[in-house]
Amino acid sequence: MQRMQLLPSPKERSEQVSLCSWPQPGSCGSEAGSQDADPVKLISINALMDKLHLKYAQKPWIETLKLVRLCMDKPPRGSISVTPHHPLLSCLEKIQRTLNAKSLSTVMSRLEFLSKQRGLKSHISPNGTACYLTSDMFYVEVQLEKDGKVIDVKLAHPGEAPVVCDDLVQLLRTQDVNRVTEVLHGKAGHLVQRTGGTPMNIEYYLSPYQVLEEELNPGSQVCGTKVFVTVGSSNTTHKLPISPLIVDSQAGDGNPAFLPLTDELSMDLSACFFLMFHQPFPMSSSSIQEIQKLTGISIDGLKLASLHALIVQFTFNDEYKEDLAMNNSCFFVSLPDCPKHSYFINKGTEKSGITGALVSKIPFTHPKCVPAIIEILRHQVAYNTLIGSCLSENTINEDCSELLYFEVSPQKGTSFSISFQHPMGESLACVVVDVLSSRQIRCSLHTNPQDVTLNCCNDFISRVMERCMSVPLVMRAIFKNAVTMKVDGEIQNMEVISEQNPEVTCKQTTSSNSTGANISGASMQNSCDGMEASSSTASIECAICDISV
Numbered sequence: 001m002q003r004m005q006l007l008p009s010p011k012e013r014s015e016q017v018s019l020c021s022w023p024q025p026g027s028c029g030s031e032a033g034s035q036d037a038d039p040v041k042l043i044s045i046n047a048l049m050d051k052l053h054l055k056y057a058q059k060p061w062i063e064t065l066k067l068v069r070l071c072m073d074k075p076p077r078g079s080i081s082v083t084p085h086h087p088l089l090s091c092l093e094k095i096q097r098t099l100n101a102k103s104l105s106t107v108m109s110r111l112e113f114l115s116k117q118r119g120l121k122s123h124i125s126p127n128g129t130a131c132y133l134t135s136d137m138f139y140v141e142v143q144l145e146k147d148g149k150v151i152d153v154k155l156a157h158p159g160e161a162p163v164v165c166d167d168l169v170q171l172l173r174t175q176d177v178n179r180v181t182e183v184l185h186g187k188a189g190h191l192v193q194r195t196g197g198t199p200m201n202i203e204y205y206l207s208p209y210q211v212l213e214e215e216l217n218p219g220s221q222v223c224g225t226k227v228f229v230t231v232g233s234s235n236t237t238h239k240l241p242i243s244p245l246i247v248d249s250q251a252g253d254g255n256p257a258f259l260p261l262t263d264e265l266s267m268d269l270s271a272c273f274f275l276m277f278h279q280p281f282p283m284s285s286s287s288i289q290e291i292q293k294l295t296g297i298s299i300d301g302l303k304l305a306s307l308h309a310l311i312v313q314f315t316f317n318d319e320y321k322e323d324l325a326m327n328n329s330c331f332f333v334s335l336p337d338c339p340k341h342s343y344f345i346n347k348g349t350e351k352s353g354i355t356g357a358l359v360s361k362i363p364f365t366h367p368k369c370v371p372a373i374i375e376i377l378r379h380q381v382a383y384n385t386l387i388g389s390c391l392s393e394n395t396i397n398e399d400c401s402e403l404l405y406f407e408v409s410p411q412k413g414t415s416f417s418i419s420f421q422h423p424m425g426e427s428l429a430c431v432v433v434d435v436l437s438s439r440q441i442r443c444s445l446h447t448n449p450q451d452v453t454l455n456c457c458n459d460f461i462s463r464v465m466e467r468c469m470s471v472p473l474v475m476r477a478i479f480k481n482a483v484t485m486k487v488d489g490e491i492q493n494m495e496v497i498s499e500q501n502p503e504v505t506c507k508q509t510t511s512s513n514s515t516g517a518n519i520s521g522a523s524m525q526n527s528c529d530g531m532e533a534s535s536s537t538a539s540i541e542c543a544i545c546d547i548s549v
Helices: 010-021 029-036 039-055 059-074 085-098 106-117 166-176 179-185 208-216 283-294 306-317 371-388 456-470 471-500 502-532 533-546
Strands: 121-124 128-136 139-144 150-156 190-192 201-203 225-241 246-250 257-258 265-282 330-333 340-345 355-364 403-410 415-421 428-435 441-446
Touching: 039 201, 106 121, 106 128, 106 139, 106 257, 128 265, 150 166, 179 190, 179 201, 190 355, 201 371, 208 225, 225 355, 225 371, 257 340, 257 502, 265 283, 265 371, 283 371, 306 355, 306 371, 306 403, 371 415, 371 428, 403 471, 441 456, 456 471
Parallel strands: 340 403
Antiparallel strands: 121 128, 128 139, 139 150, 190 201, 201 225, 225 265, 246 257, 265 355, 330 340, 403 415, 415 428, 428 441
């Protein structure tokens, strides 16, 4: 009887030693360096590599690549799923965010990456135009054209034939639609369907800063203002639809057409649909009344207060206090190349001021109300954004140098005024801002007839306001134009004097140089003060400079 070999052969022992000599996960670099320096172990490693070469010499290189990729995608030992901090997944996610080319390989790569994120398996058909996302309960077949366009999406469960899923087709195809355009101009904003425990949400507004960030970082998916679509209990009974009410045809105004709530399509329930805010949202009393008239349902639990006070509370995410009208009314805003701004938020009196309330959710029973509600919300958030642009966390002025003072006061409806001292006069000037909609703002400048006319037409101020949605930036533009006009006037006076009296030309030139030096010094100081402003603000200011009067 042949004796069994209980101990490994010398060759096998050397290979085992070589394997043990490899630096293990968590070992420090110094230990690895000392092991690599051992010539005996270097020979063992070379022997192991020779063995690997012989093992995979007969296999195609593409299969070796697949094996390496599979090993890299494997989760660490002891973990059930791949952690979000896995280095490979982190790198792949960054690559996917930067890929903008629309091609078959790019779409396939994205589908494979999404399947790994969701714990699914992915397979590509032999012809390379179909991708299968599989799990134990179902599989999804995505058919693509050679240019990457989605042709069809089929969903299948065990024991059932594949069924065409139109919702998934539209979901994959809408990836090419400009999300910013949908949010700002879509009939109902950008709709994200319910997934898992996350309710359906509607994103309906993006500020210019967020739009700019989206343009500078494509695919970053900046989160704008949104509401969640939910259903909840109600103290009263309402007719709620039990089947879809939307039809394929559209009305003459371009809005989708809906069926009425008949007895066959509805049921009386002690429940209601809600558009729910993530944080109680400040709305004017007129906007609330307009929504209640539209839906026919009153919004309960409202506590009326000054709208400007509520916007201050909402901006700083602070609980409402009774003394809010007395505190935090003056805010200091720093901008580059401009003196500091001091904004006093006039919250108005109970008779003259605009009242509003913090709204947590908006009830409705028919989906036809949603587009109109979204437009009202856009209008309101545009007004809130302009008032909020005057606010800052800095309520104490540490620098007692030059300041520009402004007072923001409520007017009728969705209008407010900005009062300030005339840059080249002694009287007060005023800019009245009328927010007509989220996409249209009308501004008018009012000055004393006895003061010098400012070099800013109403159309210029309105265009700047619509583009940046920032009161401080508009005020900065007005004052910069005033300074430019003042300097031009001084130069013209110098030319006239030099022609009439050449002897004083030298003195005037010296004075002009001194004045220019003072202006340059002030500009440098203001630029230093403005270094605190964010990069997005500076980028928007550069965009504003492109606007001509």
